[in-house]
Amino acid sequence: MTHPPVAPATPPGGPATPTPGPLSGYRIGVTAARKVEEQIALLERRGAAVEWAPALSVDPNQVDDASLRAATEEVLSRPVDMFVATTGIGMKAWLDAAESWGMLEDLLGAIRAAEILARGPKSVGALRRRGLRELWAPESECFEDVLEHLRGRDLQGRRIVVQEHGQSLSMVAHALRRQGADVTTVTVYRVASADDPEPMFAMIDLIADRHLDAVTFTSAPAVAALMEAAGVVGRRDEVVTAFQADVVAACVGPVTSAAFELWGVPTVFPERSRLAAMVKLLETELPSRGRGIQVEVAGHVLLLHGGLDGPDGTVLLDGVEVRLSPAPLAVLQALLVNPGTVVSRRELLAALPSGTAGSEHAVEMAVARLRAALGTRVVQTVVKRGYRLAVTV
Structure with a gap:
């Protein structure tokens, strides 16, 4: 899942750098207008990157x-x-x-x-x-x-x-x-949509293009407002498909969840209709979706967020994001196909991105950079055979 650096809106209080936590590496959209600071703080304390686009007016209840x-x-x-x-x-x-x-x-x-x-x-x-x-x-x-x-x-x-x-x-x-x-x-009262629809339009693009892992909803009118906006920009079918396949629709409770039934969108919601409970549910729900590969190597927990597909996986080491350039990332992906199994230099050379120098020295350089980023003990050299991850048994 690619994660472009576009945010629908700046969260209240300004952008924040997520801290390591159980939601590190995940990108979550927030549609709330009320109590939004509390919700964003709950998510960011757990490591999530948050994109905020209010579906409703900050003062939505017009009497x-x-x-x-x-x-x-x-x-x-x-x-x-x-x-x-x-x-x-x-x-x-x-x-x-x-x-x-x-x-x-x-x-x-x-x-x-x-x-x-x-x-x-x-x-x-x-x-x-x-x-x-x-x-x-x-x-x-x-x-x-x-x-x-x-x-x-x-x-x-x-x-x-x-x-x-x-x-x-x-x-x-x-x-x-x-x-x-x-x-x-x-x-x-009648619920009013957000005064400025542009952040919601940007959120819809992120959902339709599968650039978010989850989106949270705290009211049924917010669901209706998002779907209405998606229809306006002609991406409603794509949004529905994204929610059905890759993006988790997280609702605060059953009433909000019921608003998705019209669209055939599966949802998750906690037993108690509370913000903290919804965020806690995401801690277990997102990793269980199988979008990442997690192994224990050399006494550390290594997570390749996004799995083995494409060059855009986020690597987390003990919950801390580590940025890898394409070549060491390609080596890691190849070693993770069968964690602990030896992979030859020839196989690793074939896995390197196109444009990389076609020699085993390029493999050695990629492995060196991988070790520099993740620790020297993470990748083991097996003499005359190749390399393997030091998987913890």
Whole structure:
């Protein structure tokens, strides 16, 4: 996998030199707009090179005060039988707005009188801070599980109010109406795309060209925004193919992951929907993808990131990146085909890049440079036969 020196955007706080760690040699894209400094710090502390391109506006949750007030008055116009809270930030914004209008107690009273369902722990927290108590919440945090909870129940004539989570839940409303419910959706805010789309366009190129190992997503709207931008520049199919084959789509939780289902993109997400847990998952997920060859040589851990294909593999020695010129890198790749097996000078000469002087002296020079970079004990000379890696048994 080639890694060009192009970055979609400078991470907050300026570019940083990654420190050695379990993600050394990996290049990871970050699409978050909020808490981005925390996420980038978590990745860079583990050695990753980070490319940042916000998919959404830094202040993405745009509240239309007049529309929200009108929706609140509609909710209060009739008794509510069931109330569904979907996001913590949405509930907080709605209740804060109602307080500013002098309508908070009426709204809390209407919700308190209803059967309250909450999609996840953040919405539960927002409700409880205002003295409201949910009757049920799914462990998965998926809205599909809320619908499953209601499926089969007699909802005929029951009034259900659903707080939307930044994207339209019109399909959910239709599904509930098919069960006979009287559904009112409340749009607290709409998610806005990033103000400057250029960093996202650059990120899309990196994904489509397989120059990233993974991309992280912390919200479903971010997934939608990236796919929309990919469509605008005509690379959506390439992005989908890259995610299906080489680039890991890492999501903070199942709700974000579900946004990829429409595109047939496989994802990974941690059991707990937390930033640190997502980053920790990448520590095991990326090395397990088989994109590198790792061996123990002369008491050191040697990783050729990118495997044996092409001249662009990143070499890590005990987690520290080592830059090799083409000739010593070619020798290392040849020695790694069967680690510990002796490779003759003639075979190593054939493995050297075109343009290298065609003599065994060129092999000796490449081996000397390899030893200078990785340590004199890493490559052993086998008299009259060739060279081998000093693989630790």
